[in-house]
Amino acid sequence: MLVKVHGSAVFGVDAITITVEVNIDKGIGYHLVGLPDNAVRESSYRISAALTNVNYKLPGKKIIINMAPADIRKEGAAYDLTIAMGILGASNQIQSDTLHEYVIMGELSLDGNLQPIKGALPIAIKAKEEGFTYLILPKENAKEAAIVEGLTVYGVSNIKEVIEHFNGEQSLEPEKINSEAIFNSFQNNLDFDFSDVKGQESIKRCMEIAAAGGHNIILIGPPGAGKTMLAKRLPSILPPMTLDEALETTKIHSVIGKVKDSGILYQRPFRSPHHTTSDVALVGGGQYPQPGEISLAHNGVLFLDELPEFRRSVLEVMRQPLEDREVTISRAKFTITYPSSFMLVASMNPSPSGYFNDENNPLLSSPAEMQRYMGKISGPLLDRIDIHIEVTPVPFEKLSEERKGESSTEIRKRVIKARAIQSKRYEQFDEIHYNAQMTVKQIRTFCVLTEESKRLLKNAMEKLNLSARAYDRILKVSRTIADLEGSSEVNSAHIAEAIQYRSLDREGWLG
Template sequence: MVARTYSATLVGVNAVEVEVESHDGGGNPRMLIVGLPDASVKESRERVTAAINSSGFIMNDGVTTVNLAPADLKKEGPGFDLPIAISLIAHRSRIPIPVLSETAMIGELALNGELRPVRGLLAIALEARARGRKRLLVPKRAAAEASVVAGIDIIGVANLREAVDYLKSDVEILPEPCRATEFFAAASNYDIDFSDVKGQGDAKRAIEVAVAGGHNILMIGPPGTGKSMIAKRIATIMPGMSEEEAIETTKIHSAAGLLGEHSAFVATRPFRAPHHTISDAGLLGGGTNPGPGEVSLAHNGVLFLDELPEFRRSTLEVLRQPLEDGKVTISRAAGTVTFPAQFMLVAAMNPCPCGYYGDLKRECRCGPPVIQRYRQRISGPLLDRIDLHVEVPLVDYKALASQSGGEASEPVRKRVETARLMQQERFAAHPGVHTNSSMTPRLIKKHCELDAEAAGCLEHAMGEMNFSARAHDRILKVARTLADLGACDRITADHVLEAIGYRTLDRKMWM
């Protein structure tokens, strides 16, 4: 006798449906699980057997074969416990076959039959809906995470006995209401504000420009000037996430297992700040069954790299692909996985190892060769991909002691949203291009035309400062953003000069 249930496994941040088949045979009692299971799936034999016995059900007294199809897809994680258990007891418990064919299920079983949450529920719910399943059985403690998906009934069950009784219609369990709008409204507020930052008008202006055009930015300044404080508040001036962006971001965090009972939905722009000791795989993603790295967890948000020169050179170089393409592709023997990685890169560094080069009050202890080696830890190709370099000097006492804070996040965000709206209209006919930072060479030529004065300024700067061709394009993109913030149709010489001013390292600091 063969019984079938339906579940799913994660491949990257997406889910793929898996059909769970069980066959009862004769011989000495034992269970075989086939279909490329990993160690945690193989261990389901012990968990499922104990859970079935603890819940008062009877298993086959001969050889039981469990097949996870498709057989050439690697199966990972304990989430197959529930569909395996249901398939083993479906006939003896008289669960209707049509009900099983309409139902997907996922969950880890405790030895007493209780259900425990697993990662990736949001992606699994999306896959079940796409496959036409009417309902998804999930652990009750994690039902809120999957409830943001409309068009499928999310049924939260506490244990194996309750799941079987529900499938037999012996008990009624109401589906979880779709809570996308509710979670979005409740979780879309920030506890911090741009007004917390005292002084640093030039740096905050540069941040506003960077956010308005989706540009990457590098802040250079001595310790204690507020670089990290500013970076943490960048998300508060970014345009609010749409529900589509929030669900996409939540799916990534769900696949990484970062969601909990009280944080089932990501409605604010993510802010990720990995330590400089992070590995290449930790930043980019990886593993035997590749999972998302920090660049993907920062999707639709901010990736902050503090003390940029302290990161390993190889680790920084892996950023070049996601910065250009907005995605990460990881190849393994079993296949290729692509993760989304559209983020704003915000980096910070000291001007020298001791941090006081150029400080008028404190003496720098580093000699020119030491400073040069320190700055050369950042490769030229990576630096070219950072549109704005801005100095963040020490704040004087009067600014710190002032009771009046700086401009709040809300008015800055409104200016940013106005500029972004102009860019959306400008690039409406170009899929994949949403901000000035994403312009292709052809779009730069079309939308970044310069008058004679502006062209003369840029030509002079290119000759005097030896800018690369990529830096030339970056300057034009930033100038276009400055024009958008000023509601100007054409780029003027003032916009070009300000954009050149944001190439600090190229102008005078790079040695």
């Protein structure tokens, strides 16, 4: 008897429906075809033991299983339950009349229990798109898949529950979740708050500007100045994710099995890879393609601590994703595109010793040593960072103050207001939503300078030896400063403040 049951393969951040055809005939043997990897081929042992332990059996006949389309490689143990239900249907141990309405996925333990799988959300989205009515998968993945409306999701703990469901002995309870209510209830749950930061008012202002315009930022300062503390609090002042952004971000994290119990990511991601990370770990790829850190930071923040300690080849692979806001992994047999729209926050010491031009510290580095250290970061990469700011140590008087600083909630209100102005400004542009994304054409249109502002910028570039690449970055940042003030014009005060945030373009840093 021939039975068809449906599963799904995750490819990049999307899923492809896999049809598992099971034919049982006279003879002996177990034949699995359709480009399965070792984990899929080993499923016969797990299925046999699981069925025996729930008082069912693998039929002693010739079993031929085809996984179509046959030109797509099938990977992992998540097809165990799919194949098992096909075998039970083909051997008349379950009623198979409605099997075609289901997508079934799950990894079997030898006792029949189900282990969680990766990519439940992309699988559910694809099942809904292709008109399937039901989705059966492990209990741990049910909330994640139930986010998709219009699809009945069943979370199960043991294969016996699925068998009894198809035989009409016991009905499964569909998983129900109000994703919007859960998403909204967690919006103000902040893990870190700017009120914890003592002093550093000018740096907080700089972080507010970066959040309001979506600008990449680098913090330069000696050890213990608070660079990491400030960076970790940046997501708390970014605008809350929309439900669409949350679903898009959850989809990426689902592929690597990193979705929380709530089933949806409700806060912007904050990723902080170690400086020993490889280029593949950062951008994604590998033998079995997985999204990298820049994609896991999509709609959030990627924090690179101790930037010069990263290998130069690792940093250089970020140049294209920073511009295109997506990364394409190309191999001989496939091409995968992962979204990677993130804010880059980097921190670094100003010299190998951690101190530069500090007369009170004996661990001074010479200008030549400092230049070699700074030279590890390429100009093209720095060209994609809008704001450079020096972070100085906090004096004792500030550290010992009892008074708390301004909270993230208050700062976020101003950021949201500025982002609303930008959304309205760029509503006719599909790919531009905030100031950091402006092209040269938009800069010329929306950053018109007065004669006074032009003179100020000209003098600054000449006297401070600012590089040519700083020009557009200053205009973008000044446009954001104007938006925070609710000003339609970019005036000289906005330009003057933006000039302060280009430390690395000055003579004595990178020349």
